[in-house]
Amino acid sequence: MSEIVIRGGHLIDPAAGVDGLKDVVLRDGRVVEIAASGKAKAAKGAQIIDAKGLTVAPGLVDIHVHLREPGQGYKETIATGTAAAAAGGFTSVAAMPNTVPTNDSPEITRWMQAPERGASVRVFPIGAATRALKGEVLNDYAALKAAGVVAVTDDGHPILKDNIMREVLINATRNGLSVIQHAEDTRLTGGCSMNAGPMAFRLGLRGMPPEAEYGLVERDIRLVTELAKDAKLAHAHLHVAHTSTAQAVAAVRQARRNGLRVTCEVAPHHFLMTEEHVGEYNTHAKMNPPLRSAADRDAMIQGILDGVVDAIATDHAPHAAHEKDVEFERAPNGITGLESALGLSLRWLHHEWKMPLGRVLSLLSAQPAALLGLKGRGTLTVGSYADVMIFDPKQEWVFRAKDSKSKSKNTPFDGWTMQGKVHWTISEGRVVYQSQPASSKS
């Protein structure tokens, strides 16, 4: 039996509508009591965490990370990736299936969740929608789900064929799984390495047109619309990964008005950065979808503020230094994000743009957990998992890539001022991260 009592902190649990000074008691991996501040009784031998002056919130949930295992341990391992997650306040991460080999089997799904992987936080594997991400033959969703998969996707390899995508949606819905689409019509983006537009022209780079993204989102929504006519498939869930264009957000907004179960996520780099940051061919500003125009960036912020965006997800995509240290066009896509997401979101969305703290936290915990049906996650009601982040939402600090727990340091946010510092992260009742008091004011 293990018990942790978190005393004197300000508890914010958006899903439960709690916002006040509370004690939180965790036992055997679960939340067992929420008491008025100072009222919780600690059992003998319980660990007491003094959270005075700090905020206590549900551990964050990132529904879009690449942990690179199996197969690419030189970029990241499940152990290092989840250590980075813990340092960033995350207690649940959903791992994309573009591993080597691809996660399209119950064996790999179980391997990823095995204790031998040394994960600091809970890993929820996402299964490959089609075999080897080729967009042709569907995997066995019932078997994948039984092994622990929480959704299916061909992330990075969008499903272009209408009939295959329709089958994926039908089969996933029958098995109670969400379908996540990386929306990119790859017929329009061959050889492209940034957003299409004047900037790409000036830099002499081939550009990915925005329609490559929103065209596929619109196609997917059309498919969901058709399926929804059948009552058995009316709850089909399409989730649009890392939305980056104004039109894609608009399409999701419209689909929701039409009563469809269509959701979307936005990554911090897409609501903070624009194509201008490619600058002098900075490979840490290269990702897919690419950084877009200022108007697109503004649409991401608008979508977050007005609620059409359901989650902030990092698309944490570690790459080794030697892979990024090459010509821009040859560099792989992606940046790390687990350790900067909270500090960036709080700094900009909360402190600068005055979004209530509870709503920002909800986008990083309750909403993504609900979106993938992760029961007992993203909230701290009694009976939930003891997944807790204890942090100081006001504390400013400077993010240093070299101090990252991730195996890879490919981040454009090196040297950026963050606001909101994680002091403790507890995953299922275990303290998995504790900041060093000495370095808290770095």
Add this chain to the structure above:
Amino acid sequence: MSEKVTPARRTYTPPAPPVSPFPFPSGSSADRSVLSVTGLSLETVSEILKQATLLENEDPLKRAKRLAKRKIALLFYESSTRTRTSFELAAKGLGADTTLVSSLSSSIEKGETLKDTGLTLKALGAEAIILRHPNSGAPWLLERETQLPVLNGGDGMHEHPSQALLDLRTMLAHLRPGLEKVAADTLAGVTVTIVGDILHSRVARSNMLLLPKLGARVVLCGPSQLLPEIAAQTGPGIEIERDFDKALKQSQVVMMLRIQAERLAGVQLDLEEYKVKYQLTSERLAVHASEALVMHPGPIIRGLELTSEVADGPQSLILEQVRHGVAIRMALVARALEVPALQVGKAGRA
């Protein structure tokens, strides 16, 4: 669904997002590199033009002592005749030892990265690297990794700054003879039309970014497959005119470009139709631009973008451009290796 977990909503007016909280390194570099024309001030352009003239006119034996025993590497990942030879002659004219590494017949073939090749050249004593590379932006990588001055000899579809400088020198020799110093109005009233495969042309980009700094108006002309509308937003002073004859009528300078078959990547183009619309013929020239200077960065494809009569005709400056190239590149190489600037009178007008 997710509505359930979302707390009550209010409408927010989003304030202006961050302008750029990004601590990007500003400016490209060592001032001795030339990676793009965008970083060149008018003062720098004037100085390069001045040094080109002084070096060109200097006694070759004296000149050959300026970089005696200094080492310069030419790193060429793409084929080249003019750029490579003129950089080489420029460096050798100043007395430097040069070495050429090309992607064929070197370890690049074995998979060595640009970074490692650059570091190897540095370890061998290279003090500056002249780079031609098929990827846009490659010179920045090389400069960052080697910390050596880098002269961009053409990177992908991005820029070819030494070509734009030699094009400028050629134009000035005809339009503003004897001019000593360029200013923001030096080319006021001059329209330069660049014709053809703008999309894939690094020469076009460097020229359209450089010439308006001196007051020139740049008109781009070509079919939409090779000239997207967004090209006009590359910088100030750039316009698009798709009718070649109309563009010619306004032009004091016509710069013809080769269609870059190697970069077309799926672009469908009817060459016969292209020739009807965009080929520079002596008839066209006589009717619409009988006084205009005809330029071409080479290599020319006779009978495609221009006819032999035009290429060899009295308005053609094509070979003169090549000559100016050596002078400009001497100035760039000398600047890269920090040779003390020559002063008028001292080095002597031969």
